[in-house]
Amino acid sequence: MHHRKISLTIDGRRVVSEVEPRMLLVQALREVFGVTGPHIGCETGRCGACTVLVDGQAMKSCMMLAVQVCDVEITTAAGLAQDGVLHPLQQAFHERHALQCGFCTPGMLCAAVDLLAETPRPTETEIRAGLRGNLCRCTGYQHIVEAVAQAAPAMALQGI
Amino acid sequence: MNLPIKPPKLDQAVGRLTGQAIPRLEDRRFLTGRGRYVDDIVLARQLHAHFVRSPHAHARIVSLDLSLARTAKGVVDAFSAADLAELGDIAPNWVVPGSKVKGRPPLARAMIRHHGEAVAVIVAESLAEAVDAAERVEVVYEPLAVLADQEAAMAPGAPRIHPDLADNVATRFPVGKGFDEAAQGADLRVAFKLRNQRLVPFPMEPRAVNADFDDATGRLTFYCAHQLPHLLRRMLAAAIGFPEQKLRVISPDVGGGFGPKMHFYPEDVVLAVLTQRLKRPVKWTETRGENISATTHGRDHVTHIEVAARSDGKILALRINSLANVGAYLSSMGSGVPTVNVALFVLGLYAIGHVEVLITNVYTNTTPVDAYRGAGRPEAAYIIERTIGRVALELGLDAADVRRTNFVAADQLPYRHPTGIGLDSGQYEATLAKALEQADYEAFRAEQVVARQEGRLLGAGLATYTHSCGVGMAELMGPIGFDRGGFESALVRVHPDGRVTVLSGAHSHGQGHATTFAQIAADELGVPFEHIEVLQGDTDLVPMGVGTFNSRSVSVGGSAVKIAAARVATKMRKLAAHMMQADLEGVVLEAGLFRTTGGNATLTIQELGRAAWTGQGVPRDLGIGLEETEFYHPHAMSAPNGAHIALVEVDIETGEIALRRYVAIEDCGVVINPLLARGQIQGGLAQGIGQALYEDAAIDAEGMPVADPPIPRSDMMPWMEIDFVCTPSPNNPLGAKGIGEAGALGAPPAIVNAALDALWPLGVRELDMPLTPQRVLAAIAAATAGRERA
Incomplete structure (x- = not known):
C-alpha cells in the first residue's frame, strides 16, 4: 500500500510522517509518534479509551484514519498540563480519586474537557450523559462525576 | 478446614496516616498519559504475533495449511500445534482432589472445544502484516454439535466434550449432610432454582505479552499484564522447562484485572517459546474480540x-x-x-x-x-x-x-x-x-x-x-489442591539519604498500593509519606511473592509491609540511641529527625542512614544497613x-x-x-x-x-x-x-x-x-x- 504523508500538531509539537492509508489515528499516535496516552480498549469504538481532542473536540481516535487528520491540532492527556501544572480536571481527578488502573483516564479526561467546554456548569445527569461514550470498569463513575463537577468552577475561573 | 485462630501479638494501634483519605501518590503518570502498560513497550527488533482462532465452538480440524501464510509479506514464520509439539496442556494451579483435569492446549491439536480457541499463530515484522497473513491460513473444520449449557451437558446420553472421559463431569464436590432430618418439623419448605449468569470480566486493558529472549545471557524477560508476577514466573518456567532464576516477569502498569489476569494462558506459553525459537522479542496484545472469547469468564x-x-x-x-x-x-x-x-x-x-x-x-x-x-x-x-x-x-x-x-x-x-x-x-x-x-x-x-x-x-x-x-494458610491450601503460597512478601529499605523503598509481592492493577502501603510504612518508620516509594511487578527486583487477588493485598501484603517496616524502625531507634548516647525508650523519630525525650540531642535520618550503610561508628552486633524482608504468612x-x-x-x-x-x-x-x-x-x-x-x-x-x-x-x-x-x-x-x-x-x-x-x-x-x-x-x-x- 502506498504511504501518504500527514502533518499535524500533537500536544503542541508539530510532526510529519508517512503512514499507510488504512492506519487508524490511534495507531499513528501510539506507534508512529510514540504518544501512548490514548489506549486501545476495543476495536469497535465502544470503549472511548482512545479519546483525544481534535481541534478541541473529543473524538475516538480509533474511529478515524490517520490520513483524515492532516493539519489539525490534537491534544491528548499528555498535553493538558501546562508548565508542569495539572489541568483543573487532572487535579480534580487526583483529589477525588477518579482513577484506579488509569487505562481509561486519558480518554476520560479528553471527553470531560469537551463536556465542560460545551456545558460549563453541568448537572450530575449532564455529566453522566456527556461521558457515556467512555467506559470505566474500575471506578463505577461516581468519583469521576464528582471530579468533573469539582473542576467545572475552577475551569470557569481560569477561563479554560 | 479447622485451624485454631492464633492472633499475632503485634501493636494494633492505628497510626498517624492510617485512616487518612489521602489522594494517590501514583496518579500523576496516569493523568498525564504517561502510564506504562505492556502494549506501550516496544523493543528493538520487535516482532508481532497474531493468533488464528476458530469460528466454531466445537469442531474437528480436518486440515490446516500455513504454507501460504508463511510466504506472505513481512511474515517471519507461522506455527500450528504440530510445530510446538513439545508443549503439553496448560496445567491448572488449583486442582480440587478428584477433578478430571483437561487443561487448555497451547494451540488446538485436532479438536476445537470453544469459540475463539487458537489454532495457529503468525509472527511478522508488523502486526498489520501478521493480521493480513491470517487471511492466507487455510483451515478446514468439521463442525460438531455444540453443548454450551451445563444442564444439556449433564443430560443422559449427552455427547462428551472430552471423549476419553466417562461423562462431562470435571469435579464433584459434596459438603455436609442431614437436610432431611433437620428439615422435619419445619413450618416452611421451599424449593427454587436460580441462575447466576456467565459474565465477561472485561478489564479495560486486554491481556498483553511481550516476550524477549536474549540468547547471549540465556535470560527471558516476559512483560505481561498480570496480577501474580511471581506465580506466573513459576508456572511459565515449569511449562516451558526454563530455569526460573533466568526468567524475569515484568508486569508494569496493569489496566484492570478483576481475576482473569491472574491466570496462566495458552498465549503466554506460545510467546515464551516463539521468542526462543526466533531469538527476537515477540509481542501480542489481545483484541477485545479475543478478550471476550479467549480470556476466562x-x-x-x-x-x-x-x-x-x-x-x-x-x-x-x-x-x-x-x-x-x-x-x-x-x-x-x-x-x-x-x-x-x-x-x-x-x-x-x-x-x-x-x-x-x-x-x-x-x-x-x-x-x-x-x-x-x-x-x-x-x-x-x-x-x-x-x-x-x-x-x-x-x-x-x-x-x-x-x-x-x-x-x-x-x-x-x-x-x-x-x-x-x-x-x-x-x-x-x-x-x-x-x-x-x-x-x-x-x-x-x-x-x-x-x-x-x-x-x-x-x-x-x-x-x-x-x-x-x-x-491464606498453607496448611489449608494444600489439602484443597491450591498450589500456591498464602504469604506475601515485603522488603523495606531506608536509604542513606533517609528515603525509603518498599518492595511488595502484591501487585496493584488499580488498587493504589503505592499509596496505602506507603501510609502503612510511614506510620512505622516515622518518615514523611512522600519519601516512600512502593515498587512491585518485577520478579528480578521484588522478593518472592504471591500477588493480588481475594482482597488480600492490604491484610496480607500490607501486614508484611508493616512488620518489615517495624523491624527497620526498631533498628533505627537502636542505632539512634547508640549515636545519641541515649536510652532506647527515650528516642523518637518525627518527620525525619530523631530526638531524645528530655535531652537536647538530635540526629537527622540522613546521618543515621549514612552510618547504617557505611557501618562506621556502628556496633558490629547491629549489623549493616536498614533493610528488612518479611514473608508474612497469615494464621x-x-x-x-x-x-x-x-x-x-x-x-x-x-x-x-x-x-x-x-x-x-x-x-x-x-x-x-x-x-x-x-x-x-x-x-x-x-x-x-x-x-x-x-x-x-x-x-x-x-x-x-x-x-x-x-x-x-x-x-x-x-x-x-x-x-x-x-x-x-x-x-x-x-x-x-x-x-x-x-x-x-x-x-x-x-x-x-x-x-x-x-x-x-x-x-x-x-x-x-x-x-x-x-x-x-x-x-x-x-x-x-x-x-x-x-
Whole structure:
C-alpha cells in the first residue's frame, strides 16, 4: 500500500510522517509518534479509551484514519498540563480519586474537557450523559462525576 | 478446614496516616498519559504475533495449511500445534482432589472445544502484516454439535466434550449432610432454582505479552499484564522447562484485572517459546474480540435450593445442588472457584445448623470459566441472600427481621460454620441498622404500601453478605489442591539519604498500593509519606511473592509491609540511641529527625542512614544497613461483611427497573485510606449492579458469546451511598479485612431481592439476572397467566 504523508500538531509539537492509508489515528499516535496516552480498549469504538481532542473536540481516535487528520491540532492527556501544572480536571481527578488502573483516564479526561467546554456548569445527569461514550470498569463513575463537577468552577475561573 | 485462630501479638494501634483519605501518590503518570502498560513497550527488533482462532465452538480440524501464510509479506514464520509439539496442556494451579483435569492446549491439536480457541499463530515484522497473513491460513473444520449449557451437558446420553472421559463431569464436590432430618418439623419448605449468569470480566486493558529472549545471557524477560508476577514466573518456567532464576516477569502498569489476569494462558506459553525459537522479542496484545472469547469468564451456575424454616423465619436447614459450567477446559483456578469458594460460603452470616451442598463442575463447549471479582463467593452470597429474601416473602416477614433472627450472635464470635469457614469479627445487627437508617427503610416501607394501592411497584432488597479475604494458610491450601503460597512478601529499605523503598509481592492493577502501603510504612518508620516509594511487578527486583487477588493485598501484603517496616524502625531507634548516647525508650523519630525525650540531642535520618550503610561508628552486633524482608504468612483469614439495600421501582408497563437508591455499609475492619476504599466499593458495586441489571455473556446455542457485553456506562449507574462500620480483624496486625470484592457480592442479591419484593404481589416468584425489561415483563406475564389459570 502506498504511504501518504500527514502533518499535524500533537500536544503542541508539530510532526510529519508517512503512514499507510488504512492506519487508524490511534495507531499513528501510539506507534508512529510514540504518544501512548490514548489506549486501545476495543476495536469497535465502544470503549472511548482512545479519546483525544481534535481541534478541541473529543473524538475516538480509533474511529478515524490517520490520513483524515492532516493539519489539525490534537491534544491528548499528555498535553493538558501546562508548565508542569495539572489541568483543573487532572487535579480534580487526583483529589477525588477518579482513577484506579488509569487505562481509561486519558480518554476520560479528553471527553470531560469537551463536556465542560460545551456545558460549563453541568448537572450530575449532564455529566453522566456527556461521558457515556467512555467506559470505566474500575471506578463505577461516581468519583469521576464528582471530579468533573469539582473542576467545572475552577475551569470557569481560569477561563479554560 | 479447622485451624485454631492464633492472633499475632503485634501493636494494633492505628497510626498517624492510617485512616487518612489521602489522594494517590501514583496518579500523576496516569493523568498525564504517561502510564506504562505492556502494549506501550516496544523493543528493538520487535516482532508481532497474531493468533488464528476458530469460528466454531466445537469442531474437528480436518486440515490446516500455513504454507501460504508463511510466504506472505513481512511474515517471519507461522506455527500450528504440530510445530510446538513439545508443549503439553496448560496445567491448572488449583486442582480440587478428584477433578478430571483437561487443561487448555497451547494451540488446538485436532479438536476445537470453544469459540475463539487458537489454532495457529503468525509472527511478522508488523502486526498489520501478521493480521493480513491470517487471511492466507487455510483451515478446514468439521463442525460438531455444540453443548454450551451445563444442564444439556449433564443430560443422559449427552455427547462428551472430552471423549476419553466417562461423562462431562470435571469435579464433584459434596459438603455436609442431614437436610432431611433437620428439615422435619419445619413450618416452611421451599424449593427454587436460580441462575447466576456467565459474565465477561472485561478489564479495560486486554491481556498483553511481550516476550524477549536474549540468547547471549540465556535470560527471558516476559512483560505481561498480570496480577501474580511471581506465580506466573513459576508456572511459565515449569511449562516451558526454563530455569526460573533466568526468567524475569515484568508486569508494569496493569489496566484492570478483576481475576482473569491472574491466570496462566495458552498465549503466554506460545510467546515464551516463539521468542526462543526466533531469538527476537515477540509481542501480542489481545483484541477485545479475543478478550471476550479467549480470556476466562466468570460465574455461570445453575442452582437448585431447598430451604426449611420455622414460621418465625429461623432457617433450620439448607440443601444446595449446583451445576457449574467450567467451560471446555479447566483454567488455573477453574476447579476450585465454583466448588470450594461457593460450597463453604453458602451460610453467610447466619447460624444455620445443617447444610448439604453438592456442586458439580461441568465441561461444555464454552470459554473456560475462572475467578472473576469475588471468585465463587458472589455466587455463594447470591444463594444465601436470595434464600433469606425468599423465606421472608414466603412467610410475610420483614427481610431485615429474618436476617436478625438468623445472624450469628455477637457472643458466638469468633464463629465457625459447619462448612469450616470462620467469621472473625463483626457487628452484624449494628451494620444492618445503620444501612436501614441510611436508606430510610421504614419510610420506604410505608411509601410502598401507598404505592401498591396506586398500582405502582416499589421494592426494597437487602443483602447482608460476608466472605473470607486474605488467603491464606498453607496448611489449608494444600489439602484443597491450591498450589500456591498464602504469604506475601515485603522488603523495606531506608536509604542513606533517609528515603525509603518498599518492595511488595502484591501487585496493584488499580488498587493504589503505592499509596496505602506507603501510609502503612510511614506510620512505622516515622518518615514523611512522600519519601516512600512502593515498587512491585518485577520478579528480578521484588522478593518472592504471591500477588493480588481475594482482597488480600492490604491484610496480607500490607501486614508484611508493616512488620518489615517495624523491624527497620526498631533498628533505627537502636542505632539512634547508640549515636545519641541515649536510652532506647527515650528516642523518637518525627518527620525525619530523631530526638531524645528530655535531652537536647538530635540526629537527622540522613546521618543515621549514612552510618547504617557505611557501618562506621556502628556496633558490629547491629549489623549493616536498614533493610528488612518479611514473608508474612497469615494464621487465619478475615470475614469482611456489609449490609446493602437497594430501593427500586418497577415499571409494570415497560418492565424497566429504576434503582432509586443504593446503600452499602461496609465492615472491612481498619481502613487504611477511606478515599481508596470507597473507590474499591464503588467499582465492585458497578460490577455487581452490572450483573444484576445488564451484563450477560449470553452464549448462544452455537457457543458464541455476546459480541458487545453491556458493561455499565456512566448514565447507567445510580448514586451509591457508602459508609463504614469498623470492627478490627483480630487476625492480622493491621486489623484489616479486605474490600475489593465487596460490591460484587452485595449488589446482585440486594437488587434482585428488591425486584422480587416489588413483584411478589403479582405472583412473580423467581427472576433471573440480568433483570432486563424483557425478562421482567415475561415474568409478570407468566405470573398473570398462572393466576388466571388458577
